[in-house]
Amino acid sequence: MSNYDYDVVVLGSGPGGYVAAIRASQLGLKTAIVERENLGGVCLNWGCIPTKALIHNAEVLETLHDAESLGFTFENLKVDYAAAVKRSRDISGRQAKGVGFLMRKNKIEVIEGHGVFTDPHTLQISPTEYFPESKERTVTAANVIIAVGARARGLPGVEIDGDRIIQYRDAIVMDKLPKKLIVVGSGAIGMEFSYIYNAYGVEVTVIEMLDQVLPLEDAEVAAEVAKAVRKAGINVLVSTRTEGAEKTKKGVKVTVKNLKDDSTETLEADKVLMAAGVQPNTDKAGLDAAGVQLSERGGYVEIDEVMRTNVPHIYAIGDVARAPLLAHKAMKEGLAAAEHAAGKPTAYDTVVPSVIYTDPELASVGMTEEEAKAAGYEVRVGRFPLLASGRASTLGVDSGVIKLVGDAKTDLLLGFHMVGPNAGDIVSEAALAIEMGATLEDIALTQHPHPTISEGVMEAAEHAHGRAIHIANRRR
Numbered sequence: 001m002s003n004y005d006y007d008v009v010v011l012g013s014g015p016g017g018y019v020a021a022i023r024a025s026q027l028g029l030k031t032a033i034v035e036r037e038n039l040g041g042v043c044l045n046w047g048c049i050p051t052k053a054l055i056h057n058a059e060v061l062e063t064l065h066d067a068e069s070l071g072f073t074f075e076n077l078k079v080d081y082a083a084a085v086k087r088s089r090d091i092s093g094r095q096a097k098g099v100g101f102l103m104r105k106n107k108i109e110v111i112e113g114h115g116v117f118t119d120p121h122t123l124q125i126s127p128t129e130y131f132p133e134s135k136e137r138t139v140t141a142a143n144v145i146i147a148v149g150a151r152a153r154g155l156p157g158v159e160i161d162g163d164r165i166i167q168y169r170d171a172i173v174m175d176k177l178p179k180k181l182i183v184v185g186s187g188a189i190g191m192e193f194s195y196i197y198n199a200y201g202v203e204v205t206v207i208e209m210l211d212q213v214l215p216l217e218d219a220e221v222a223a224e225v226a227k228a229v230r231k232a233g234i235n236v237l238v239s240t241r242t243e244g245a246e247k248t249k250k251g252v253k254v255t256v257k258n259l260k261d262d263s264t265e266t267l268e269a270d271k272v273l274m275a276a277g278v279q280p281n282t283d284k285a286g287l288d289a290a291g292v293q294l295s296e297r298g299g300y301v302e303i304d305e306v307m308r309t310n311v312p313h314i315y316a317i318g319d320v321a322r323a324p325l326l327a328h329k330a331m332k333e334g335l336a337a338a339e340h341a342a343g344k345p346t347a348y349d350t351v352v353p354s355v356i357y358t359d360p361e362l363a364s365v366g367m368t369e370e371e372a373k374a375a376g377y378e379v380r381v382g383r384f385p386l387l388a389s390g391r392a393s394t395l396g397v398d399s400g401v402i403k404l405v406g407d408a409k410t411d412l413l414l415g416f417h418m419v420g421p422n423a424g425d426i427v428s429e430a431a432l433a434i435e436m437g438a439t440l441e442d443i444a445l446t447q448h449p450h451p452t453i454s455e456g457v458m459e460a461a462e463h464a465h466g467r468a469i470h471i472a473n474r475r476r
């Protein structure tokens with residue numbers, strides 16, 4: 001390894017990249033990380049963190065609007081969305097600085113600039129608009145971990161222009177609210193922004209081509225979210241394809257087609273937020289010079305179980321490598337790549353929980369009921385509606401559900417799907433249960449504190465066995 005400048009160079013400092021760099025350094029490898037923008041990648045600067053900051057504001061605003069039911073009244077509630085955006089940007093800035101601190105503490109050299117492979121062991125680094133002062137330089141590395149992420153994409157006829165037709169990077173810094181917004185795509189990004197804007201009084205229409213909101217989620221829990229967001233005032237059109245968008249003097253006209261009856265309709269709004277997909281950043285990193293192969297499906301970098309590409313000393317992790325496009329998955333892949341580069345035994349083989357921070361929150365891990373059936377399992381389902389939860393009623397929550405999908409033969413937990421308060425934290429219990437091979441019986445036998453929302457997990461497990469206490473059991 002000593003013939004190279006570094007044992008490992010990580011290209012991109014998102015959650016995949018910075019975590020990989022830290023583990024590589026912990027394992028004694030001389031490590032550098034190349035970043036063309038801010039440390040922390042999409043997650044800290046444009047995605048996970050700033051959206052959750054805005055979502056917190058939206059939640060507080062909703063609570064304030066509902067304050068009368070709690071016995072509070074306000075004379076004049078002043079709402080300042082620009083202040084919410086500023087708060088969100090400040091939080092992102094602090095988090096990105098925190099990554100810089102971690103790099104220094106772990107003796108990782110941060111190389112500011114855009115990195116491009118010129119051969120399988122060499123990267124050319126150039127200045128960028130974020131780092132105009134950076135010097136052109138070349139670095140060589142025994143191992144390279146590609147962690148360059150992904151970016152939003154438009155649709156044919158609906159190109160992102162950053163003004164009327166925007167994407168998440170535009171939306172996250174936009175501090176003036178449109179009156180009317182069309183959101184194309186009802187995945188996590190589309191639904192989270194819809195929630196924020198709706199809470200702030202924007203008239204939001206979501207267009208989804210498939211026949212359910214949050215198409216990757218279990219149909220039953222996705223339907224709970226659809227019901228709740230419609231009740232909150234968001235107009236949700238499913239089985240509807242966005243055909244094109246035309247910019248007008250004042251806004252945008254969007255043509256949509258109802259896929260059930262083939263009828264078309266034109267919707268108008270001030271802006272359109274494209275949240276219908278991403279594309280991996282495989283185009284400006286010189287991957288061809290490195291000889292790195294892309295997959296035919298989706299154009300991601302092709303990797304094996306230790307994150308190695310077809311070039312054995314080059315790894316790829318996170319959004320550039322494969323779905324699901326989630327920060328915690330990128331981090332775990334980063335650990336596996338760094339450990340393998342250091343010659344340690346490693347593998348990436350864990351379930352990936354997912355959280356959608358709408359109100360109500362949705363969280364899931366493992367198989368949906370449909371997936372378990374398709375995989376040939378005889379499925380045993382247990383449910384606990386939060387209407388029956390004492391804790392939910394103290395919080396003023398009267399909807400939501402916890403659904404467990406088990407294997408009727410072995411009783412093993414296969415999947416967890418929840419809509420309701422704290423879903424994003426409670427899902428970790430289920431992830432651990434699946435990882436440890438817990439059965440529904442194990443979950444039912446585990447004491448859960450009262451009164452909590454998490455008790456519902458235990459009740460759902462009891463329900464799967466026809467023994468729930470606080471709800472009716474199905475007849476046996």
Ligand SMILES: Cc1cc2nc3c(=O)[nH]c(=O)nc-3n(C[C@H](O)[C@H](O)[C@H](O)COP(=O)(O)OP(=O)(O)OC[C@H]3O[C@@H](n4cnc5c(N)ncnc54)[C@H](O)[C@@H]3O)c2cc1C
Nearest residue numbers: 012014016036041042043047048115149318319325326327
């Ligand atoms: C609005 C939104 C909300 C999200 N919310 C969540 C959430 O709540 N939870 C969750 O788990 N995930 C969430 N995600 C997804 C999450 O942000 C990504 O999965 C995650 O950031 C992927 O990490 P990564 O390390 O693969 O790449 P990224 O975070 O995309 O980082 C890649 C980095 O590489 C840099 N780079 C690219 N090319 C080069 C180059 N050639 N040279 C130098 N640097 C380069 C980029 O500037 C960037 O900083 C959200 C995404 C969005 C858009």
